[in-house]
Amino acid sequence: MTDGLPRPAAGATAGFAPLPWLRSAHLQSVLPSLPLRRPFVRHRARPLLAASQPVVLDCGEGVRLLAHHASRERDGAGPARRVVVMIHGWEGSADSLYLLSLGQQLFVSGADVYRLNLRDHGASHHLNPELFHSCRIREVVGAVQGVQRRHPDARLSLAGFSLGGNFVLRVAARAREAGLELEQAVAICPVLDPRRTLAALETGWALYRRYFVLKWRRSLRLKQQAWPGRFDFEDVLQLDSLSEMTDRLVCRYGGFRSLEEYLAGYAIVGAALGPLAVPSRIIAAADDPIIPAEDLGRLARPSRLEISCSAFGGHCGFFDGRAPSWLEREVLRTILGRD
Secondary structure (H helix, E strand, C coil), X not given: CCCCCCCCCCCCCCCCCCCHHHCCHHHHHHHHHCHHHHHHHHHHCHHHHHCEXXXXXXXXXXXXXXXXXXXXXXXXXXXXXXXXXXECCCCCCCCCHHHHHHHHHHHHCCCEEEEECCCCCCCCCCCCCCCCCCCCHHHHHXXXXXXXXXXXXXXXXXXXECHHHHHHHHHHHXXXXXXXXXXXXXXXXXXXXXXXXXXXXXXXXXXXXXXXXXXXXXXXXXXXXXXXCCCCCHHHHCXXXXXXXXXXXXXXXXXXXXXXXXXXXXXXXXXXXXXXXXXXXXXXXXXXXXXXXXXXXXXXXXXXXXXXXXCCCCCCCCCCCCCCCHHHHHHXXXXXXXX
């Protein structure tokens, strides 16, 4: 633990301790989505993928979100007593390697797994006419309500990475008013203060900014193709700044008066997590190059929130050279109560 950062709650692990050659924050941050890993991860996730079927969830207010449901019954077992909804990071999808890898571990441990696509992520640009933005929390609450209706007798938990972790914590904080019965929520390196994360992406290692700019451009082109005549992104597609792209899109299509208003709308620092009554755990790293770890100290600290912050791990990495990884073992321990 580094000085000034929140200490883990009683009973939390001492933290992630990788081998020396795995301590680079950038290496840890790149590994989760490294294309070279895809054949290996998909091979290992064959049981999850074979048992998965696409499901379009009715989220209320005419919104539909696409998920991939891996069913234990489809795999020849009885109805699962546990269901886990997993949410990817920004410009990821239900097929992101980190979701497939963790989903496989949860699935073979006996849980049904829903890999949820946020709006306009994965193959879902055609489902809703309005553009995605990160303040669209009601539809994600609605998606989780839809899963709960499908499994009324199961123990329901959430797990999310980066922006998905931010969504998971906001859903958990709204669970009581939404009638959600959640057993556990786990957020891995969640976005805490979007203003600070955006600044880190703009001023940090250029590879991160370039990666997100290219993926966002691709997503915007797909949205424009799915809804011809509704959008004109040509000026935005010429930009090379995430801040400028975000500013133009949320003010033009999101109904926000300014970039600052939008970023404040999905921040979870301050009092945002005060209503949290669901047992929840944040797994973070002090060396995260995208989420400034000192912002953990700006969170409300309800009694049901546990924060584990390790010295190493990068952004959503925590690779220790083993399979399952340290992170996957920790999520299984937290959600399923097993090492």
